Amino acid sequence: MEVEQEKPSLENVEARQQEKQRGEEVVVVEEEEEQQQGVEEGEENANVLQFMDSMDAYLTLSHSLSSTLRQGWLELASARHSMGASRVNTVLLDHKFHPAATTLLVTRDEGKVDSMKQHFTLCKWASSGNEKCSLGEAKSSQDKLHPQLRHRGSSQLYEEKTASEHKASHEVDDQVQKERSKSLSVFGTLVSPKLRAAQLSFETALETLVEIANTRSAMLCAFDKVNKKLGGSKG
Amino acid sequence: MANRAQIRTSNSALIAMIADEDTVVGFLLAGVGNVDLRRKTNYLIVDSKTTVKQIEDAFKEFIAREDIAVVLISQYVANMIRFLVDSYNKPVPAILEIPSKDHPYDPAHDSVLSRVKYLFSTESVASGRR
Numbered sequence: 001m002e003v004e005q006e007k008p009s010l011e012n013v014e015a016r017q018q019e020k021q022r023g024e025e026v027v028v029v030e031e032e033e034e035q036q037q038g039v040e041e042g043e044e045n046a047n048v049l050q051f052m053d054s055m056d057a058y059l060t061l062s063h064s065l066s067s068t069l070r071q072g073w074l075e076l077a078s079a080r081h082s083m084g085a086s087r088v089n090t091v092l093l094d095h096k097f098h099p100a101a102t103t104l105l106v107t108r109d110e111g112k113v114d115s116m117k118q119h120f121t122l123c124k125w126a127s128s129g130n131e132k133c134s135l136g137e138a139k140s141s142q143d144k145l146h147p148q149l150r151h152r153g154s155s156q157l158y159e160e161k162t163a164s165e166h167k168a169s170h171e172v173d174d175q176v177q178k179e180r181s182k183s184l185s186v187f188g189t190l191v192s193p194k195l196r197a198a199q200l201s202f203e204t205a206l207e208t209l210v211e212i213a214n215t216r217s218a219m220l221c222a223f224d225k226v227n228k229k230l231g232g233s234k235g
Numbered sequence: 236m237a238n239r240a241q242i243r244t245s246n247s248a249l250i251a252m253i254a255d256e257d258t259v260v261g262f263l264l265a266g267v268g269n270v271d272l273r274r275k276t277n278y279l280i281v282d283s284k285t286t287v288k289q290i291e292d293a294f295k296e297f298i299a300r301e302d303i304a305v306v307l308i309s310q311y312v313a314n315m316i317r318f319l320v321d322s323y324n325k326p327v328p329a330i331l332e333i334p335s336k337d338h339p340y341d342p343a344h345d346s347v348l349s350r351v352k353y354l355f356s357t358e359s360v361a362s363g364r365r
Contacts, residue, residue, distance in 0.1 A: 055351065059342060066334050072261045073336050090256055090280055093263065094270070100277070101266030103247040104304045106327060118326055120304060125266055126247065183266050195264070202261040206250070213305055213329045216347055220326070223351045 044229050051222035058215045065208045072201035079195035083187070088195065092186055101125050101179050102206065117221045122210040124203065125179035248304030251297040251328070252278040253290060253312055255335050262307070277303065281312050291316050303328045311338035313346070321346045 080088040105121040180199060184191050250267045252259050259280050262268075269277045279285070279293040294316055297306045310332040313320045323330060323346075334340035342348050 051351075055348075058347075062340055062342070062345075066340050069258070069261075069334060073257050076257055076261055088260070090260060093260075093268070095274055095276070096270065097272050097274070098268075098270050100247075100249055100269035103249060105246060106248050106304045120329070123247065179266065183264055186263075198261060199264040202265040206262070206265050206267070209250075209305070209307065209331060209333070212331055216329060216331070217326065219351065220347070 044226075047222055047225040047229070051219060051226050054215050054219035054222055058212065058219055061208055061212045061215060065205060065212065068201055068205045068208060072198050072205060075194045075198035075201055079192040079198055082192045082194060087188055094186055101183065102203075104210070117217050119217070120210050120213045122207060124206070125176045248328075249277045249300075249302050251300075251303045251306045252308075253281060253293055253297070254278075254307060254309040254333065255312075256280050256282065257336060258307075258309060258333070281309065287315050291319060294319060298323060298325070298328055298330075300328075305329050305331060307331050307333050309333055309335040309338070310340055310344060311335055314344060317344075317346075321349065324350075 076088065101124075103123050103126055105123055107119050107121070108117070180196075184195060184199065187195060249269050250262070252262055252267070254262075259278050263278070267277070277297070279290070281290060290312060294306070294308070297303050304327055306328050308320070308330060312335075313330075313332050320330060320332075330346065332340070332345050
């Protein structure tokens, strides 16, 4: 009789222990789900913030571009006024074969294999092998010019390296000035300083446009992520 | 994934322009102008005599060319071919709408901003809260 009484109480204890275990497992699963939700919400918030930031940058850069272009148009109008309308005219444009001196470098954004985000880099006055956008080339050309520097003392090496860097940068600047003059020569040998100023303004506008292109790419990428999430929550 | 557009990577891609005379002259001064062996240029100067068909043809040509990474188009010109500009959704070349002397930039007409503005509409906000 006593053994029979013990059995149900043992069974009760086991059943209670099993229930307790199940309850703990449920709690653990719920905690894991909450954590996962938290991570997803964090990612969602990050995507939304990235989208808003890039949209703000896009609008700010567009405003800046408008100001730069306005300045360029004003300088061009001043140049036309001083040089004459017949000298600052599209009729004078060169229609013979010539490559663009200012180009773009387009690369896919690194990090993610399936990333659709592309990156634009402006290469100003890149003809004649002088690529201003590529810093690596300037460094390698310095090494080619002075291979024997490796064998000298460290302070002398530093001075000579600085001097060679200055020389290389002067050479690059000279090349850029030559390219600028070549571009201006379409409108004659002697041009108004306003035309040179207009050239610089439009160069600045180009730099802003490349920033706008990159911001646009970031904005559309962030928009796709946010859109996918919204599409998922609707379904 | 199978329908995603391929991104072209390029070492020296061009900037194309469809804009008024002063804008094109300005950017040509900055060294953007390119004339190939067939005497084809990477720009179209839009004036009072330019037809919508010419603008459409130039736009279609520039977006199909492999060597062009960015197309600059004056916003008032883009408005003439708005259906074509808004239906374009590839990453490269990037279409950038720019102001002109007589027509300032209007964000409300920008094709990129139009594409994303629905996120701020009441419909999308309500559906996100469900």
